[in-house]
Amino acid sequence: MFKTNDLSVNITNIFENINRLSTLVGFGEFLPAYKGAITLLEKIERLEHGDEGYYLAKANIAAVFIDVGGMLPSEESSLLGLNILESYKTKIIELIGESDYFYNLSNAKSNLVGIKNPFEQTFDTVEEHLAVKNDLWKAIKLSKQQNKQAKYTFIVNLGNTLKQQFRISEALKCYDSVNTLKLDVPQAWINRSVSLVMLNTISSTYTVQMFKQIIEGYIKARDSQVIPSQWKEFYQSQVSFFQLELNKITNVLNIKNDEHDEAITQKEYQALSDYRKFCLEQYLTLSEHGLYCKCAGSARDNLTIPTNEGIVGDFIIPMEMVLNRAKSEFSLARRMYYECLVDEEFDELTHESCFSELHNDELLGINVEKMRTAFRLCFGVLDKIAVAICELFDVYPPNKNVSFQSFWQLDRDDRRNKFNKIKNPGLLALYSIATDLNEKKDGEWAFLKSWRNDLEHKFLVVHKNECPNDMYKSYGFSEEIVFIKEGEFIYHLEQLFQITRSAIFSFVFAVRDKAISEHVENGIYIPMPIDRKNFI
DSSP, rough: OOOOOOOOOOOHHHHHHHHHHHHHHHTTOOOHHHHHHHHHHHHHBOOOOOOOHHHHHHHHHHHHHHHHHHHHOOOOHHHHHHHHHHHHHHHHHHHHHHHHHHHHHHHHHHOOOOOOSGOOOOOHHHHHHHHHHHHHHHHHHHHHTTTTOOOOHHHHHHHHHHTTTOHHHHHHHHHHOOOOOOOOEEEEHHHHHHHHHHHHHHHOOOHHHHHHHHHHHHHHTTTOOHHHHHHHHHHHHHHHHHHHHHHHHHHTOOOOOTTTTHHHHHHHHHTSOOOHHHHHHTTTTOOTTTOOOOOOSSSSSSSSSSSSTTTTTTHHHHHHHHHHHHHHHHHHHHHHHHHHHHHHHOOOHHHHHHHOOOSOOOSHHHHHHHHHHHHHHHHHHHHHHHHHHHHHTTOOOTOOOOOTSSSTTTSTTTHHHHHHHHHHHHHHHHHHHHHHGGGGGGGHHHHHHHHHHHHHHHEEEEEEEEOOTTTTTTTTTOOOEEEEEEEHHHHHHHHHHHHHHHOOOOOOOOHHHHHHHHHHGTTTTOOOOGGGGGOO
């Protein structure tokens, strides 16, 4: 038991009450939980301020305020939690760890964002969501650095904020990674369904399978044992709504519902090549259907700007040329990565290369060069997309120097207002992705750009062991050699693949949206089950 200024304040009793308040939140009793938290906060203030118990109680009551703030919702409750976290940052991090701290901080900020409907997002309001995203990336990266598996709540919430920024391919990957754990996590299923509805809207495409999976997600949420009972009615209403939409589609297309559809999908998946299975499992396909289904419809990278309903515009063919190049380079990078993982290094090639044995732990040969080349190719794709966006929307920066992560320059020459006038979901997604790679925007993956530059202009050494040995001091000629462990390089290459894939999809959706916006008056049919203004 910790010392207190007031003997009537018992630290054990305080934590028992915190647990009780958390239980109330779990049962949906948000207002009683909030009132109880206010009362308990007053008691916590009577604890000895220098004691560990005081700061731990502060951290826990902050989490209650943040949970209540998100559920009621209540700005006042969220601000109380946020202020506690920011006021006692150092002490709280010492007690609960950095990853949990930034997770809770992201929750508080998420509660306080002004715009909840993603289709009302602007290049002003999205900045709040970027801050949430950055904190969640920090939490996940810190977990990795501590050799811990990131908590599923981190992953779900990351998916949620990426979804708000129209990064649908990445959001779906987050939800799928949690759903495959077979836990009762209704938030992952709900938000996966919402993401599919958003995909329907921003892609202007749909399939029967898409609607089936939207319905399945709401059913999983409705039947969850961990949601407040009063929410079940809403989830059932969503099931009914989308079932009606599905019935309309199947009637128009004269499709009979197959109860064995899942078994057919699995059979089609098993018939795919090992390489295509790898692409689907690693979320590396460039197929819209492959974003959510692993059937025969995902067997090819058939992503194109035109849709079956028709997309028109003089810029479509030039932008399709850009997409062709992006797909070509991404496909090569992906294939080389696959070969690195599954193919043994050919001994004869290593033998022919005649590497001197320097005992310095550096990986040399075909496989590591494939990885380095794949890394560079991804950045090449991103920069080509940036040039295409500048051409398409006439948004070249004043200096005409175009780099994917930095050409935006929204705080110069009224450029933010210029982008706001365009109002394009795909463009917002590309900006969000770019901020991940921009150190000036606190981007958590900005060092990947530095690695790319090191690959091009310096000696970037990929090594096998924890710390590279250098028996003959072969690295002594320069202080600017960059050392990266093989496992770390592969992990971050995988992240770069996801960023690049997301950018390719977002580029396609941005071009489509421009074409639709300019020609919607011509009566082009765009299937959208939920109007953007009423998006849930």
